[in-house]
Amino acid sequence: MLAALGLVDTGARTIEDIFTGPSQWNPNGRVFGGQVLAQSVVAASRTVARDRPIHSTHGYFLRAGDVEVPITFAVDRIHDGRSFSTRRTQAYQRGVPIFSMIASFQTVDDGLDHQAAMPEGLPDPESLPDERELLGALPHPMARFWSARPFDLRHVEAPVYVGPAESRSAQQAVWLRARGRLPEDPVVHRAALAYASDYTILEPVLRRHGAAWSTPGLRAASLDHAMWWHRPARVDEWLVYVQDSPSATGGRGLSHGRIFTREGVLVASVAQEGMLRVPAEG
Known part of the structure; x- marks a missing residue:
């Protein structure tokens, strides 16, 4: 990265x-x-x-x-x-x-200051499996690629890499941090957060419709991406990415995300619409 x-x-x-x-x-x-x-x-x-x-x-x-x-x-x-x-x-x-x-x-600059609260009851990232443990042994080249990514990702709910979620919910939360120490440059940390913000943002759409990244015939692509950095944070320390999808229609899905520090400080907000086309059943 x-x-x-x-x-x-x-x-x-x-x-x-x-x-x-x-x-x-x-x-x-x-x-x-x-x-x-x-x-x-x-x-x-x-x-x-x-x-x-x-x-x-x-x-x-x-x-x-x-x-x-x-x-x-x-x-x-x-x-x-x-x-x-x-x-x-x-x-x-x-x-x-x-x-x-x-x-x-x-x-x-100084000014008015408030933020949304981080959801309560999230498990600590150390209690969740590293995706390298989940994907590293799979023979598919994309699984090996995902397991070698420069970020440690840990899904609070079971990930939808190889199969659909048990519950068709349009919400999820993912802990993330860069693997290894990053330079002190704040530009690097803001850019690295932008990099990581594109990893899982469309997954709430897949969850809601019982689909997974491995769904045969799935076609997915990011269409646009908006991001707001609210407060500084180190991206080589644990952050939690709380996501939801308010709508999917016309082969497009919209997702929102909020990124918090472990202490509950709101660092950034994200919105993305993506093309998600799943073959019709039968």
Whole structure:
């Protein structure tokens, strides 16, 4: 993950700032959406003063990316005000955009402060199985890929990797943290959180309809992704991602997520709509 976040400044200075970045290997050959999102966050952050952290982003996944082709990131410095900065990042492969994002940055400021409460009664992450234990022994290449991800993920409810959930609920919670210590750079932690936010966000839709990632003929793809960073947090320490799906229709499913620290501090909120097409029974 950190290698993918290490973008190279090409030195080009037209009306945009240009960076390039690699992709992580994926057995299906497609770029992981969380990766290109995180890289876009890093690219945009490189063009903003360090005292203005990113606080929101809205992005669209336009085309499937190819893991064999480097990604070019073009950042447009749309606006710099006294407190806020706005950037647009376009990610390109072979001359066409695969992802488009607008992000907002703000100087750290005081103001009104409240937050939603973390759900009560969640089990500690140490009491839950590591997904490496669940997936590492399975022969399927995607299972081996998932088990080698740079984040430790621990589902509170049984995961829906290889089979449907027992209960058709549109809610779930997942503990997560990066495997290994991350640098102190707050940009890295916010980008890494964006990366991880794309892992499981559509699973509440699958749960609600008795589907799993292994469902034969399932077609799934992220369409858009919105994220708001509320408060700083270390992503190499345990966070819990509480998710629900309010709607699914037209081959699309919408999910919301809230990310809390172990102590109950609300760190970020997420919304994503994805294409989810499951073959009709019979």
